[in-house]
């Protein structure tokens with residue numbers, strides 16, 4: 001369980017970060033039926049880092065090596081082992097490939113009526129076994145970058161468990177789309193789920209509040225049947241927004257996790273006033289659950305000029321979001337997810353964090 005909040009670092013927000021995220025640098029992503037320059041690229045985390053480093057209200061720490069255990073606590077070890085070797089295996093079969101992307105998906109469905117699933121043997125088929133879409137290339141450094149992101153989330157969680165009131169995990173690649181046994185949606189390992197499970201394993205009740213534009217299907221799936229971790233998400237309505245098949249309001253948890261899942265789908269064009277009203281509803285649901293610790297999946301892609309989303313949140317709106325979350329009065333680990341408007345990403349992140357620390 002948690003001790004009293006540490007007041008020794010009042011006035012500063014702890015940022016856990018590493019430049020190892022730059023090891024994941026795809027050349028292109030296949031999106032909207034074409035090859036595009038990646039929206040999810042190293043410049044995102046660098047822009048956030050630069051904005052926070054220029055402000056003395058933030059202090060930085062490097063991550064500790066958390067090892068594989070935190071990842072395998074929330075993911076299929078087969079997925080972890082696959083991601084460690086996938087780029088090398090693919091390049092043995094197809095030398096000179098920079099971005100590795102599946103050609104096929106769910107080939108097991110072709111065996112309907114043939115007597116069950118057959119584990120794929122070729123690397124080409126294995127990609128389709130573990131990946132669910134095309135925007136998430138594996139590059140030579142992807143596994144190392146994804147491991148570093150987990151180390152960052154783990155270290156930030158440890159700091160909050162140790163008494164820091166707020167810690168920000170500058171994770172990249174992001175994580176909330178990765179369920180137990182798949183990668184996709186720019187996500188390899190679910191950093192927020194790692195943080196939540198790590199805190200829950202100490203006996204804490206934990207809520208994951210996901211304010212990214214996209215529904216965190218991976219986080220929802222990992223905790224859907226658990227009573228000790230609540231998942232609450234505001235996101236673009238899946239009738240129009242990625243990932244399309246999860247995030248509906250009637251997904252409320254199952255088994256021991258009944259009523260521990262809350263989805264608040266939002267209409268296109270949702271502005272600060274509507275968004276903050278929905279966030280108040282989310283906070284009421286969190287207060288009803290009564291967590292000891294909060295993990296925030298922070299996406300800044302609800303911003304009004306985000307290039308791949310359609311909400312209308314402003315920079316001031318992010319500050320107000322942080323203040324509303326602060327009013328819960330909970331030790332909080334903030335885990336970076338999406339946000340693709342490079343010009344405002346650093347400032348918007350900063351304003352959320354300062355609102356939270358206010």
Ligand SMILES: [Zn+2]
Pocket residue numbers: 212213214299301337338339
């Ligand atoms: Zn997103």
